[in-house]
Amino acid sequence: MSIYWWGVIGTSAIAFLLKYLGHSIPERYLSHPKIQATNALIPIVLLSALVGVQSFTDKTKLVLDHRALGVGVAFLALFLKAPFPIVVISAAVSSALLYHL
Amino acid sequence: MAVVSNTRGLTLRDSLSVSITVGAYGAAFGAASVAAGFSVLQSCLLSLLTFSGASQFAVIGVIGAGGSALSGITTASLLGFRNGLYGLRMAQLLKVRGLRRVIGAHVTIDESTGVALSQEPRGIEAMRQGFWYTGFGVFIFWNLFTLAGALGAQAMGDPAAWGLDAAVPAAFLGLVWPRLKTTSDRILALSAVAMALLLTPVLPAGLPIIATTLLALGMGVRKK
Numbered sequence: 001m002s003i004y005w006w007g008v009i010g011t012s013a014i015a016f017l018l019k020y021l022g023h024s025i026p027e028r029y030l031s032h033p034k035i036q037a038t039n040a041l042i043p044i045v046l047l048s049a050l051v052g053v054q055s056f057t058d059k060t061k062l063v064l065d066h067r068a069l070g071v072g073v074a075f076l077a078l079f080l081k082a083p084f085p086i087v088v089i090s091a092a093v094s095s096a097l098l099y100h101l
Numbered sequence: 102m103a104v105v106s107n108t109r110g111l112t113l114r115d116s117l118s119v120s121i122t123v124g125a126y127g128a129a130f131g132a133a134s135v136a137a138g139f140s141v142l143q144s145c146l147l148s149l150l151t152f153s154g155a156s157q158f159a160v161i162g163v164i165g166a167g168g169s170a171l172s173g174i175t176t177a178s179l180l181g182f183r184n185g186l187y188g189l190r191m192a193q194l195l196k197v198r199g200l201r202r203v204i205g206a207h208v209t210i211d212e213s214t215g216v217a218l219s220q221e222p223r224g225i226e227a228m229r230q231g232f233w234y235t236g237f238g239v240f241i242f243w244n245l246f247t248l249a250g251a252l253g254a255q256a257m258g259d260p261a262a263w264g265l266d267a268a269v270p271a272a273f274l275g276l277v278w279p280r281l282k283t284t285s286d287r288i289l290a291l292s293a294v295a296m297a298l299l300l301t302p303v304l305p306a307g308l309p310i311i312a313t314t315l316l317a318l319g320m321g322v323r324k325k
Contacts, residue, residue, distance in 0.1 A: 006170035008143050011160045011177040012150035018181045019206040022188020023195075031189070038321025039183055043155060044286055045293035045313040046180055047277035050162050052294035053310060054270035057301045059167055070267025071274060078278045084122075088129050091271030092264030099261050 070095025112220055112227045116234030119212050123154075124242020126272075130157055131250025133269045136260035137165025141251040148247035152240060153210055155276055156181045162269060163307040172307025179314055187214040194228055208236025285320070292316055 055071040056062055074091035082090070127148060134144035139161055147157045156177035163173035188209045194217060195205050217232035257263045281287050293313040300309035 003164060003170045004139050004143050007160045007164050007173045008139070008146050008150070010170060010174035011147065011156060011181075014174065014178040015151045015153050015156055015181045015184070016207060018178065018185040019188050019209045020203065022185035022209065023192040023202055023206045025189070027189045027193070034322050034324065036186070037324040038318055039186055041286075041289060041317035041321050042179055042182065042314055044277060044280050044290050045317045046159065046176060046310060047155065047273050047280075048290040048293040049297035049310040049313040050159065050176075050273045051270045051277065052297045053166060053301060054162055054273065055267075056298055057166070059306065060302050062298060062301060066261070066264075067267040067270065070264055071270050074267075074271035074274050078275060084272075084275045085125060085129075087275045088268050088271050092268040094264070095267030096262060096264030099264070 066095045066098040069098045108223050108227050109230060112216075112223065112230045113234055115219065116216055116231055116238050119216055119235055120238025120242050123212050123239050124246050126154060127243040127246030128250035128253070129268065129272045130154065130161075130243075131247040131252075132254035132265055133158065133165075133250075133272060134161045134247075135251045135254035136265040136269065137161040139164075141248070141255055144251040145244065145248055148244050151177070151181075152207060152243070153181050153184055154243075158269070158273060158276070159310075162273070163310060165269075166306050168307025168310075169305065172305070172311060176307065176310050179311070183211075184209050187211075190214065191217065191232060194225070195232065205232075205236070208233075208240055210236070210239065212236075212239050289316060289320060 051071065055067050056064065058065075070091035073094040074087050077087045077090050130148065131144050134147065134157070135141060139147070144161075147160070151157050151160075159180050160173040160177040163176050164170065188206060191205065191209055191214060192202075195201075197205055213232050213236035216235040217228045220227040220231040254260070254265060257265070260266050277290060281290055293316055296313050296316065297309040300312055304312070
């Protein structure tokens, strides 16, 4: 079985398990304020790390290429309060333009 | 009765507007997933079965960047943990068992929970309706748009030629942006970027991303 299938099946199984456990266990087990606080911060670090890795690395090397321009444009679009589709499309268009230059 | 149906209409309107807006993100996911090397079928199965946007983007992002299946699944699952916490709250609201609980759990995501909680001034019945309408609405649109995005990307060919390789980190940036409300959130985000980049040359792909959860843990346990 390919790595992609493992990814699909593993992610889906655990995603459902986490949701179902939440619906099934007594609330006191996870209501500790430190767990809640940490949980609120986890999306921030993981999504930010993904932005960095997807923009500035190629396998195990740090690189600066057309993607950096695209993500820079996305940053500017978000700063100007552009809606999500505009953010993604402006990043794609600017990156593709530099790629073809 | 008129008051009741009016409330129902308002809740339905809230649910639909969220469903269509968020569903459109599914096109970005479908395209990114195919660009990362997943097939159209695998991309659609992720949307049908995982049904949690950030987790889906994470698994295709990590595996697409050369990470192991385990790294991809771990990153996705760390992001999926919050759905479990939403489930705790929604279980008290829905009070369902058996198959209804299975379905309710599957559609417990940011949006269904968010709309349910936002209906609080309209009463418990409106909160329940908000949850189910939004859960089903996002499910339908998210999956339709995933298919459209995946087919579109498949027709395009080389991801870089169409800027898809930059669209993926841009989508992550768009997902994290609304969460960066305070200065300490922004410092945490920049620290995570720096840490992941510094670790990239020395750790196998995927692990530098997972390692940043230590930053969240460090900051989380200090909060009172």
